[in-house]
Amino acid sequence: MSGSGPSGEESFIAALRALAHDPGARGLTDDAAVLHASGALVATHDTMVEGVHWLAGQDPADVAWKLVASNLSDLAAKTCRPVGLLLSFMLGDEAWNTRFLAGLGEALAAFDAPLLGGDTVSAPFPDAPKVIGLTALGQPRRDPPPSRADATAGQSLWVTGRCGAALAGFEAVQAGSDDHALTAPYRRPVPRLAEGQALAPVVGAMMDLSDGLLLDASRMADASGTTFAIETRLVPIHPALGRRRREALSWGDDYELLFTLPEGAACPVDAARIGSVLPRGAHPLLLDGSPPLAGQPLGYRHGI
Numbered sequence: 305m306s307g308s309g310p311s312g313e314e315s316f317i318a319a320l321r322a323l324a325h326d327p328g329a330r331g332l333t334d335d336a337a338v339l340h341a342s343g344a345l346v347a348t349h350d351t352m353v354e355g356v357h358w359l360a361g362q363d364p365a366d367v368a369w370k371l372v373a374s375n376l377s378d379l380a381a382k383t384c385r386p387v388g389l390l391l392s393f394m395l396g397d398e399a400w401n402t403r404f405l406a407g408l409g410e411a412l413a414a415f416d417a418p419l420l421g422g423d424t425v426s427a428p429f430p431d432a433p434k435v436i437g438l439t440a441l442g443q444p445r446r447d448p449p450p451s452r453a454d455a456t457a458g459q460s461l462w463v464t465g466r467c468g469a470a471l472a473g474f475e476a477v478q479a480g481s482d483d484h485a486l487t488a489p490y491r492r493p494v495p496r497l498a499e500g501q502a503l504a505p506v507v508g509a510m511m512d513l514s515d516g517l518l519l520d521a522s523r524m525a526d527a528s529g530t531t532f533a534i535e536t537r538l539v540p541i542h543p544a545l546g547r548r549r550r551e552a553l554s555w556g557d558d559y560e561l562l563f564t565l566p567e568g569a570a571c572p573v574d575a576a577r578i579g580s581v582l583p584r585g586a587h588p589l590l591l592d593g594s595p596p597l598a599g600q601p602l603g604y605r606h607g608i
């Protein structure tokens with residue numbers, strides 16, 4: 305250590321040590337973590353950017369929670385239990401770092417996810433927009449785990465939860481609401497880990513939603529070379545979005561599971577049947593029998 309007291313980086317890593325109990329983390333004192341894997345490992349990474357994924361004034365504890373939850377949602381879609389997380393963190397002021405650590409600790413405990421390591425860097429100037437990332441590793445219940453490409457004609461199409469819950473929460477946060485039940489789906493989404501694992505024996509294709517049901521469904525249809533016929537009235541919608549169904553289906557940030565089941569198979573988790581898989585036609589999606597109107601966004605896409 306140079307200088308007198310600990311740096312922001314050293315203080316932050318010291319605080320992280322209290323959250324990194326897994327022996328593989330080596331007390332966050334080594335160059336790298338060590339995993340003893342038997343069988344397949346699933347790996348995913350998601351980045352979050354201030355102003356893109358969260359509002360500047362939000363509680364950093366919620367930001368930490370959502371970073372963990374959005375990554376674990378990808379693991380859930382591959383039927384995994386989490387076996388390790390690696391955090392990429394940009395330091396803020398002391399209060400920001402402290403609240404982030406609090407939310408991180410809550411999420412690690414809630415989802416039984418071991419923190420194994422990561423990296424901590426300074427911001428280039430005070431109040432620079434933050435960029436944070438997380439890598440998540442998981443062990444799937446099934447090998448190979450389900451893919452986005454595993455949908456076949458004749459299967460039924462299902463989704464967990466209610467679309468539009470995150471948009472309703474986002475608008476409430478923007479409006480300064482302190483209604484925690486309304487804002488929670490945006491601030492603190494809960495990854496469908498138990499559902500993903502319970503679906504392992506029976507599921508066909510599976511993916512997690514993040515960019516909006518319509519865009520993600522069209523990606524799954526494309527990946528599997530099929531067409532998805534969705535009956536939009538069957539999609540559960542958050543009551544606050546009752547009159548804005550199309551937005552609820554395309555805004556995104558609802559970390560739910562979209563999956564297919566063999567025709568006639570019973571669904572082992574709480575989910576809604578929203579349509580069926582057809583042989584590939586001219587379009588990836590049919591909504592109530594017709595392709596979506598051109599020019600209306602299907603979901604959230606970066607860089608446009």
Ligand SMILES: Nc1ncnc2c1ncn2[C@@H]1O[C@H](COP(=O)(O)OP(=O)(O)O)[C@@H](O)[C@H]1O
Binds near residue numbers: 349350378514
């Ligand atoms: N910068 C990158 N480097 C390597 N692979 C990437 C990068 N960005 C995205 N991918 C890969 O592209 C695929 C689609 O990514 P994405 O749309 O972000 O998936 P998800 O919605 O599940 O996070 C994934 O396999 C992901 O790993």
Ligand SMILES: Cc1ncc(C[n+]2csc(CCOP(=O)(O)OP(=O)(O)O)c2C)c(N)n1
Binds near residue numbers: 350356359604
């Ligand atoms: C401040 C703010 N504005 C807008 C949104 C909406 N939004 C931003 S990114 C995104 C989609 C999910 O993020 P992405 O990086 O595409 O996740 P991935 O698909 O890689 O899991 C949504 C719905 C938000 N979450 N927060």
Ligand SMILES: [Mg+2]
Binds near residue numbers: 349350351
């Ligand atoms: Mg991604």
